[in-house]
Amino acid sequence: MPRIVTYYRSIQPLGLVVTGAAGAGKAVLALELLLALTDGRNEGDPVSIRIPLSLWDTERQPLSELLQQRLTEAYDWPVELAAGLVRHHLVLPVLDGLDEMDPWPSTGSPDAEATRAIAVVSALNAYQQSRDAGPLILTCRTRHYEALAVLSLDVGDTRAGCLNR
Template identity: 75%
Template sequence: MVAVVALRKPVEGNDAELARGWAATLAAQIEAGESAVWRQLLGDDTRRINLTYDLYPAPARSATAPAAGRLTVGGPGPAGLPDIVTHYRPTGPLRLVVTGTAGSGKTVLALELLLALIDGRSHDDPVPVRVPLSRWDTERQSLPELLQQRLMEAYDWPADLAASLVRHGRVLPVLDGLDGLDEMDPMAPDGSPDPAAPRATAVVRALNAYQKGRDAGPLILTCRTRHYDALTPHTGVLDAARIAVAPSLPQTPGPI
């Protein structure tokens, strides 16, 4: 908080260079807050989590990515499989969709990736920021505007500095949590995900319009498998690698 308040003072210099320095302050904020969430999700630190995931084939416009990977906490993991950050970094473009059943470990996986990216980030890497989708009015607000709002409301960034961070590509959106894509629309009368899902469909289309320069903008999205499959016949996140989480142990903690 003190560091962000200090940034409110007038500064001189190139805006892009300043944004690079501000990103380091943001990364420290995110790491502190999300580390606490990570510990809360894990609970007993002796509990073992051991899950794997496979690249899900897409009919068209899929990013290139390793075929499989793992997440292991509290014990040795499967041999020969990359961890989540090693899996994500060579993905091209850097767009990842994580699907799985309720409780499969999607949020733990997304948090591990977020914290690992911060831990190993260079000065030029964007800062991963978790963003809830429930308040996104896609008719009036673009994804960059949503990211700016998140920095202002959750981390007390001044509007001009938040806008500069987003404008210079210093924020990597991580779209995850209870207010996620699969919570945006009511279920169909038979209890299944609504394939029309107008709000979720609008979000996916906005994600497809999100660009960094002339390339597809990097992002990480989690969604329950049934909800994402219901959307996929008429819309899906383009230029993204989709992985399907397959937990191998029953001890994964909590309703995640």
């Protein structure tokens, strides 16, 4: 665990995609990293919060609103405090389950209609490419993540590869 914390802190901008097979421990690793970063948090470091991606209504809710909502729900913080943290990129979202956003056929290949997952990839790329890129950690099955990168390019999102770490 100390090596993953050191590795994560060395990445610029702060962004990590944890991939692996089903049951490989992606969510556990991401949660352990979240806890270690929280334990070693210094003033000015982002506030970590776990967000199951299945909660995100990508059609109606921008990423900034999702982050703000989760902070107010999880920590019972005032809306103004949560909004300020999000605005100043002082939130570290640990986003779990990109591969669970859309139904996947039994073949294991992605459906060309994986619209929610593609929307997430696009939103996260925009989040990471802003002038003051926000930190993030994302989990996804390797096969699904690789397929989503191809699907994203097929629908014209040329930023799809930006989350590859």
